[in-house]
Amino acid sequence: MRFCLFIICLFSFQQTVSAQDQDKKSEIFLELGGNGLLGSINYSRTLFNNPALEFRAGLGAYGSDPKTYLTVPVGLNYIINIGSKHAFLNVGFGGTYTRADVTMGILKKYEEGYKPRASAPVNIIPNFGYRYYTTKDFSWRINFSPVINRHGFLPLFGISGGKRF
Template identity: 30%
Template sequence: MRALFILSLFLFNSYLVVAQDTDSKPATRAIYAELGGVGLPYSFNYDFRFDKTRMDSWGMRVGFGGYAMEGDSFFSLPVMVNKLYGKGNHFFEMGFGATFLAFNNDTYTNCYYDQNGIYTCSSTSDAGTNFILDIDGSPSVMGVLNFGYRRMPTDGGFMWKINLNPIFNNNGFWPLFAGVGFGYAF
């Protein structure tokens, strides 16, 4: 009886191991932080593949980023469609999308005594800002492209990427903006 119990336990455990191997799916989602890149100064992103059974397929990424200091603030929301080309853990990543921007520049007040001795204040405000390219006003949109390398483990885990991200808007085109990202694939 004891031998039958041990044999049953062994067969049950073998079945579980085989079931786990056949049910494993590739890591088609990732969360990561990116310095530079399509989020502009930095961003936190969620990336997923439309086909959950293949890593080398079309997907999408959505993120947010920005900063706030000394009365100035900047918020970015990158949205991009991308495709991974490759096998195993190594992929060429190519994509296109838009980064939505909102910012607030401090209003500077210039106060002085005029020639008649009257204390006068005038406000000046920078209606636009500059981040690589001039941005006319807030809110605004920048077009973004993505060409780079992504190292993403097939079973999940630590992932990293490095990209060249040309950016453009109505004020011009900048082809040499880049980004690097680190995160977790699952």
């Protein structure tokens, strides 16, 4: 009897661990463009499964020679399953702190009399995108992430790849 109880407990524990492994809530990913502006490394965490709400934060860079600035993107994403257990749409809203005055810098640099501000603005960055999770817990995303700030609207896209855990 004790042996049967031991086997049942062992099997129950294995099922619990197995179920937790399938429910990956965290992800580390590298992003080119997107919320980090030029590039960033990010961490995201699923806060709720139903509805799926995700928090993300990262460190990135923005700028051109001779100056590059640190960026700190943060945001929330609403994840929408599109019929498969691997494919999703995301709609999100966030902000990116940077010391750079985010504009069409390449264009502004050549205009007469343009001087970048040395302030520390926060840029509003909504995002709309597609993400795919592989069976090996790798992920990739493509996003439309426009920057909205005192200069107006800057259309920006991002692509990223990472690992869920």
